[in-house]
Amino acid sequence: MGHVPWLYVTPQHPAPTDVRRWRRHLADEHANIRAFRDLAARRQGEEQSILLSLAQAEERHAQHWVQLLGERAEPAPRATLGHRVQTWLARRFGLVFVLALLQRSKSDNQYADERDAASSMAADEQVHEEVLRGLAARGRLQLSGNFRAAVFGANDGLVSNLALIMGMAGTGVSAAVVLAAGMAGLLAGALSMGAGEYISVRSARELLAASQPAHGTRDALGDLDLQTNELELVYRARGMDKDHARARAADVLGQVQQAGTAPDDAVPAAATEADEQDAVLNPWGAAVSSFGFFASGALIPVLPYLFGMTGLAAAGLAMLLVGLALLVTGGVVGVLSGASPLGRGVRQLLIGYGAAIATYLLGLAFGAAGIG
Structure with missing residues (x-):
């Protein structure tokens, strides 16, 4: 989302069709700015920071169209019916719905064939789609x-x-x-x-419980024979290759020798991510x-x-x-x-x-x- 200065000379007498198209782009950018800022106000931490950064990028895009339009940028273009419907749906279906709508709109990349948009604007839109895809994926999992x-x-x-x-x-x-x-x-x-x-x-809950380590396994690690290191077999049974399993076992047993107790993740569960998601319900x-x-x-x-x-x-x-x-x-x-x-x-x-x-x-x- 890097910023490249817009190198564009504002036409003195643009065609009416150009003015209408530019104002439509400006309306889209204003709608996206509001959407990103509204979402950021409902989030915290890293997600809020990402959404505010997206809003800043859209503000740069909006400024491009303002410069092109000059005095024709006023009065500010009104939100289209599509924008109003999107807002109505978003307020009733929640955060994930908003992100999905925005991701969908970015996938069209309105600047890909727009001759009056800077090339970096089209690149921004492409990257924004991936950012929104990542944010929406978190909500979809939840x-x-x-x-x-x-x-x-x-x-x-x-x-x-x-x-x-x-x-x-x-x-x-x-x-x-x-x-x-x-x-x-x-x-x-x-x-x-x-x-x-x-x-x-x-x-799913019963399967997850069956895949959890036995209560006494972690306590028994301190008494293992360091020469045979049976813990390596545990990691290999969980899917690690032999070399990684041996290195992980040596690291864990080294921590046991130094601290007198095994780390919490010394014996991993065998459950998959899908099992864990179902078991949360x-x-x-x-x-x-x-x-x-x-x-x-x-x-x-x-x-x-x-x-x-x-x-x-x-x-x-x-x-x-x-x-x-x-x-x-x-x-x-x-x-x-x-x-x-x-x-x-x-x-x-x-x-x-x-x-x-x-x-x-x-x-x-x-x-x-x-x-x-």
Whole structure:
């Protein structure tokens, strides 16, 4: 993010299209400055320092466009609709969402083909994307467990219950039967999701506990035979190569000889980072979250039948409501993963509608055979 002085002579009579483009760039920079400063105010330490540095870089970019515009920089350009929507979403979805949105905007690198921008500005934008990627990655790791339960739960509820309802509707049974099947699917699926998430997190904790060193191992290091150095085998079992394991064992036993006690990290655990992340979750909290999110998703296709609708009208409205919900959840996943929200939303929509159409056709086949 090094600063290179802008070597540019301000045109005396720029074209109106140039002025509009420059003011749009200036509006973008002002929006980014506000976003970075707002984020910095909510953080501390190194993250705050990084965000303030990003804001300073954006201020340099803004000054470039101010110099080009001259008196045309006033009044300051208003925030665009996109900026206002981004602010609204950021305030409601939290820090990780803001960073993901900013990372996404930087990936477009608006200055890559901008003839009136300095080359260092395009380079800054490219580097800023990587900085934001690193900051967002920290937040993604922190919410990965709960977010996974929320997204998987809601999407499973949406898709599975829509498919169930469409399959039942295809057989030609009454709306009351479809409603009963939908409510049964909601409860059964939510209980299954909750139980599965509880078992998953509980098992992760048990596996992590099983991989921890035994209580007496650290105390026994002082009595090891220095000539055979069995501690080397522990490190080799944890994945170190022979030479590194031997050097690490010699270092640890040297500390034992000098201090009379082994360092805290003398015997490492065998757990992976993924195991540790899953084990941090509360199994009951994960179970309740999965239950709630599945139920909330599964309720949406049932709503038309709850309000007394019947036939194709109810099935069509259920498809529409679930389609909108799938677009939203897919879009949120896309933003948080730094990908295209539209692409992820459409992918979710196609998967959900594919399952619903398949079960509807199966229902029609059963109904035509007199099984429904």
